[in-house]
Amino acid sequence: MKRIGIIGVGEIGRAIVTSLRHGGDESTEVFLSPRGARATAELSERYEGVRVCVDNQEVVDRSELVIIAVRRQDWRDALAGVRVDDDKIVVNVMAGVGNDDLRRTLAAGVPLVRAIPLPAIRERRSVTVVYPSHPEVNSFFDRLGGVLPVADEAAFNVFSALTGTLTTHYAYLATLTSWAAGQGIAPEDADRYVRSLFQGVGRSLSDETRSLHQLAADHETPNGSNERIRTTWFDQVNSQALTGALDALLIHLA
Template sequence: MRSYGFVGTGELTAAIVEGLGADSPEVFLSPRNAKIAHDLAARFPSARVCGSNQEVLDRTTTVVIAVRPQIARDVLAELAFRPEHVVVSAVAAVSLAELRELTAPAERIVRSIPLPTASRRASRTAMYPDDSVARALFERVGDVVVPADEPTLATFSAATATFAAHLDQLATIAGWMAEHGVAPEDANGYLAHVFGELGRTLAGFDGTLGELARKHETPGGINEQFRTAVRDPARVRKTLDDVLARVKGQ
């Protein structure tokens, strides 16, 4: 089986390696974030921690770049790629054109947006362009969507910037419940259950998100009251536009 190398060993790399599981092909990990790297190597016999990022490239031809955007250019500039490398970037805001320059003479470059749910093989990874090697990797940890072009991929990336905001709102609600006498652990557990189940409903729903929202409120009801009070679509769209511009490097 084809082996995989990871330059950058953070939470995203950990999620993919966990999703690949015990039956994974060989996985070579960079020493960045030694704690996560050695934990993965201890849990999965197929995982090896390399002595350097360059060693990762030397040991495999499929390389996933999973470092923070702020350091990606410096990290890549120090590495010597080969023409046969397949470079799969999970770094936002670094374009295909720039990746081609930074990873030359590698010939196959893919941008991707794997999700943390890769850990349980439930990621829906957006990637561009389509590539058989990258597709094979991401189909091991979920499924794949290929946008029409690179600008559309950036829209997918901007949408993922909303994760923390949704979770933070739930944390605010849990804190409010605790202020009104609910034990914090009960508040967190209740909301995790309610919204976890809502996620399962969402995953199996064939209609639009707007239709599902309407199914969860009645005219004049408390769901409508809360939604109307906190909803600010113009602000959401403006913030998403700002994030999209950042992702595109504008």
């Protein structure tokens, strides 16, 4: 795919553009929707071959593959009146918006693929879940960090629910930092240490020869500090609460 269009240039849209230009790759033309003028102007000024279109119809007309990354509450307005020819491929990265609803709005028989690109795609360091599998879309995301096609929309929604835990992880780290500051540690020192601590955790996750349970066990000693926090704070009650929250989110996404 040599011509990529993006409608909705928020965090994910910016990350995809950055990933496409990762390592100086300028072989793909990118066409951006005009909404979000600051972000689109910045990207078009920074990268060769990135252009801001006059409207969303021009994005579609100029592109072979169109990525729709509009916020869930705005997508119908953003796509109202937009026509999509049958030679296009549309990638839906909007959480909670199914392809059936999107197809009815577009009133087109084009291939529609749902995808879950994450912000780390900007560094080509995250796998993108897609459904249904499509050779062109698979190839596109594979070069941006990896692709994971799934068998059906129910499986896709499970992976979508998992992404809902990201900001909780950041809030967890912020709570650790605040606790340390409350014990008299300088906030900047607490922040630096917590970031370093969990960057190490992130690196250990690249070892796919060990399961997540094994990694946890390998970082614990019997009756040690890690075991104490895991068993007294992340106990069965909290584990069940997390599972219940994910179950509720899955129902919301379906």
